[in-house]
Amino acid sequence: MAVAWAECGACTVLVDGVAARACVIPACGVAGREITTLEGLGSLSALHPVQQAFIEEQAAQCGYCLSGMIMMTAALLARNPDPSEDEIRRELSGNLCRCGTHLEIVRAVLRAAQLTAQESSRRNKP
Numbered sequence: 479m480a481v482a483w484a485e486c487g488a489c490t491v492l493v494d495g496v497a498a499r500a501c502v503i504p505a506c507g508v509a510g511r512e513i514t515t516l517e518g519l520g521s522l523s524a525l526h527p528v529q530q531a532f533i534e535e536q537a538a539q540c541g542y543c544l545s546g547m548i549m550m551t552a553a554l555l556a557r558n559p560d561p562s563e564d565e566i567r568r569e570l571s572g573n574l575c576r577c578g579t580h581l582e583i584v585r586a587v588l589r590a591a592q593l594t595a596q597e598s599s600r601r602n603k604p
């Protein structure tokens with residue numbers, strides 16, 4: 479029997495807020511659950527802080543990996559708003575970037591944590 483394994487992480491989506499590899503999830507396994515794709519994270523007029531950070535840090539070369547990297551980052555920051563570089567590297571270790579923009583991606587995740595904290599602080603001001 480052939481077994482399908484996720485390989486690169488580029489298809490990562492959020493299922494009820496948890497990062498999951500879309501390529502190995504049967505549609506019947508997510509019926510009735512909330513699915514968020516990159517397109518659902520933010521919009522052109524209101525980018526999600528993670529999307530904004532990846533642009534600011536120029537963390538893309540070809541862009542193949544970015545959807546998965548951004549979705550993994552969004553899930554990470556929802557669980558841990560202030561991750562260390564080691565935690566970021568560990569979290570993204572299953573997401574492949576063939577272009578080698580890992581340094582920029584880690585910087586983007588750190589920047590996304592800052593932007594998320596700023597946005598949260600702004601929202602909590604009276």
Ligand code: FES
Binds near residue numbers: 543
């Ligand atoms: S930017 Fe090309 S694979 Fe990551």
